[in-house]
Amino acid sequence: MATGHSTHPSDRTLVIIPTYEELENLPLIVGRLRAAEPERVDILIVDDNSPDGTGQLADELAAADGHINVLHRKGKGGLCGAYVAGFRWGLDRDYQVLCEMDADGSHAPEQLDRLLSQIDGGSDLVIGSRYVPGGKVVNWPWNRWFLSKAGNIYISIALGGGLSDMTAGYRAYRRSLVESLDLDELSNAGYIFQVDLAFRAVEGGFAVDEVPITFTEREIGESKLAGSFVKDSLMVVTAWGIRHRAAQVSTLAGAFWRLGRDSVRQKIGR
Ligand SMILES: Nc1nc2c(ncn2[C@@H]2O[C@H](COP(=O)(O)OP(=O)(O)OP(=O)(O)O)[C@@H](O)[C@H]2O)c(=O)[nH]1
Numbered sequence: 672m673a674t675g676h677s678t679h680p681s682d683r684t685l686v687i688i689p690t691y692e693e694l695e696n697l698p699l700i701v702g703r704l705r706a707a708e709p710e711r712v713d714i715l716i717v718d719d720n721s722p723d724g725t726g727q728l729a730d731e732l733a734a735a736d737g738h739i740n741v742l743h744r745k746g747k748g749g750l751c752g753a754y755v756a757g758f759r760w761g762l763d764r765d766y767q768v769l770c771e772m773d774a775d776g777s778h779a780p781e782q783l784d785r786l787l788s789q790i791d792g793g794s795d796l797v798i799g800s801r802y803v804p805g806g807k808v809v810n811w812p813w814n815r816w817f818l819s820k821a822g823n824i825y826i827s828i829a830l831g832g833g834l835s836d837m838t839a840g841y842r843a844y845r846r847s848l849v850e851s852l853d854l855d856e857l858s859n860a861g862y863i864f865q866v867d868l869a870f871r872a873v874e875g876g877f878a879v880d881e882v883p884i885t886f887t888e889r890e891i892g893e894s895k896l897a898g899s900f901v902k903d904s905l906m907v908v909t910a911w912g913i914r915h916r917a918a919q920v921s922t923l924a925g926a927f928w929r930l931g932r933d934s935v936r937q938k939i940g941r
C-alpha cells in the first residue's frame with residue numbers, strides 16, 4: 672500500500688532572477704522570495720558582470736543561504752541569454768519547475784504560489800498575466816499600459832493561441848516543456864523571446880495557462896529596455912504571424928483538396 676507524502680512538481684522549483692545593475696533591488700526581491708517560499712523554491716541569480724557590484728552581493732547572499740545560487744556571465748548579454756543559461760543550469764540539476772522573475776520587484780514573490788499551483792494542477796507553462804480578469808498593473812502611466820495592452824492584442828491576433836499577455840515575464844515552466852525546446856533557436860530581438868517561448872509551447876500542444884498577477888513598475892534603478900524594442904518586436908511577430916497563417920491556410924486548402932478528391936473517387940468508384 673502506498674503511504675507517505677504525495678509529491679508535486681513544485682516541490683523542486685528553481686526561480687531564475689536575471690540581474691543587471693540591481694544592487695538595491697536584489698536583497699529586497701531575494702528576501703521576499705525566501706520569506707514567501709522558504710521550502711520548495713531555490714533561487715538562481717544570473718548576473719552579467721554588473722558594474723555596480725550586484726554579482727558580488729549575489730555571492731554574499733549565496734554564501735549565507737544554501738537555497739541561493741549564482742551564475743556569473745562575462746558581460747551584458749541580454750535577458751534571453753541570461754534565461755537560457757539559467758534554464759540549462761536548472762536542467763542540469765533535478766529541478767521540475769523553472770520560473771522567470773524580474774529582480775526589480777515587478778513580479779511579486781507572494782503571488783508565485785498562483786503559478787506553481789497551476790503547474791501542480793497539470794499546466795506545462797503558466798504565465799502571470801496582467802490582462803486576464805483579476806490581473807493588475809500598478810504605477811504605469813496610461814501610455815505605457817496602452818502600448819503593452821495594444822501590443823498584446825496585436826500579438827494574439829497575429830499568432831492566435833488565445834493568450835492575453837504573451838510578453839509577460841513572470842512565468843513557471845514544467846521541466847519537460849523546457850527540455851523539449853531548442854533553446855539555441857530562440858529569437859533574441861528585444862523581449863520577443865518571451866512571445867517566442869509561449870508561441871512554441873502553444874504550437875507544441877503543451878498546456879499553457881494564465882493566472883492573474885499584480886505587476887508593479889520598478890521603484891528603484893533604471894530600465895534596461897531599449898527604445899526600439901516595440902517596433903522590432905512587432906515586426907518579428909508580424910513575420911511569424913504571416914508564416915503561421917499561411918501554413919494554416921495551406922493546411923486548410925490541402926484538407927479541402929483531399930475531401931474533394933475523395934468524394935470524386937467515391938463517385939467514380941476508385
Ligand atoms: N543578466 C541580465 N539581466 C538583465 C539584462 N537586461 C535586463 N536584465 C534584468 O532583467 C529584468 C528585467 O529588466 P528591466 O530593466 O526591469 O526591464 P523592464 O521590466 O522591461 O523595464 P522596466 O519597466 O523599466 O522595469 C531585471 O531583473 C533586469 O536586471 C541582461 O542583459 N542580463
Ligand SMILES: [Mg+2]
Pocket residue numbers: 773775777889
Ligand atoms: Mg522591470
